[in-house]
Amino acid sequence: MDRLSGGTRHTAVIEETLKRRSGGILLAYVTSTAPPFASGPFGNTPLPRGWHGIGGVMHQWEHGAGDDLFPPNHLRHDMTFQVDGKVVLITGANRGIGRVILNEAIARGAAKVYTAVRRLESVDELVQQHGDRVVPVALDLSKPETIEAAADTASDVDLVVNNAGVLKNATPLADDVVDCWLYESNINVVGLMRMAKAFAPVLKANGGGAFVQLNSVASMQSFTDFCTYAASKAASYLYTQALRDELSQQETAVVSVHPGPIDTDMAHDAGLQDMTEPPQVVADAIFDALAEGRFHAFPDKMARQTAEAYGGYIDAVVGDASLPAKA
């Protein structure tokens, strides 16, 4: 690696990260607060914010602001979260994966779980089962006012799990492909944005906490029979990456969950019932990723195969500080 100067306490992190991420191409991250100057291929000019490849060229960072030379936030190693004793909110907690996440949160010692659902009566059984540790809240991801009202109600929340999502079967040239996309993206992508905007200030006020987003293996691979769903999960994954960086500034951990086919109504509707694994693997993967400070969670066999194939890309481009460094 070439030389870094600037004398910050983060230099060791940057050096370690550059070695691990670069794979032979030197990368440098430029902050927006006080642009460093690079000699060599760029001349002595300020660089735009972001990652820059500086392959094999001797370079130097000169930086007057010391600690302002800060590595990207997603390179932090200390964003772990334990659910024991915490307050949780889960969208779509009435059935499928969300219901199992709720049960696992309770089993791991969560003090209270807000079940954010469209129909309050759909969690009657869960309230009977868990008593006042389960608090139903009305929330529809397609209705912004319900999301804002839920954020007001759940003002003591430490962990938000945006689990609710929808899938339509639509091939690329289907008559209804645009309608399917508009419906799914409104809930799977815009709904996520609304959740993040409404709950980020609440999490910040409560000390940081964590935000978990249910993405999919379809975030990385499209499927002909539900291509608009895959496009929406790719969009939500990219948004989740940016959210991780932004929320790390307020000490909020973010986890992106990427299940393969899981045994719920959604997988059955998509015709995937013969290849499913139980929802419990997703719940376990979420709380393990939170406890270990990992950004990605790949819960099941198909997910792990995807992660294996995709791992080099994560390592070199997306970044997940907790993934083991390559030899």
Ligand SMILES: NC(=O)c1ccc[n+]([C@@H]2O[C@H](COP(=O)([O-])OP(=O)(O)OC[C@H]3O[C@@H](n4cnc5c(N)ncnc54)[C@H](OP(=O)(O)O)[C@@H]3O)[C@@H](O)[C@H]2O)c1
């Ligand atoms: N199952 C899989 O194979 C699989 C794989 C990868 C990722 N995922 C993701 O995992 C998450 C959960 O999936 P699942 O399999 O549990 O799905 P599911 O069984 O179909 O359940 C969907 C949940 O989302 C809720 N929901 C739907 N539209 C909503 C809206 N507009 N506002 C609020 N809630 C809404 C549903 O509530 P209602 O009961 O009111 O309809 C239900 O609780 C989704 O984000 C999905 O994309 C699933």
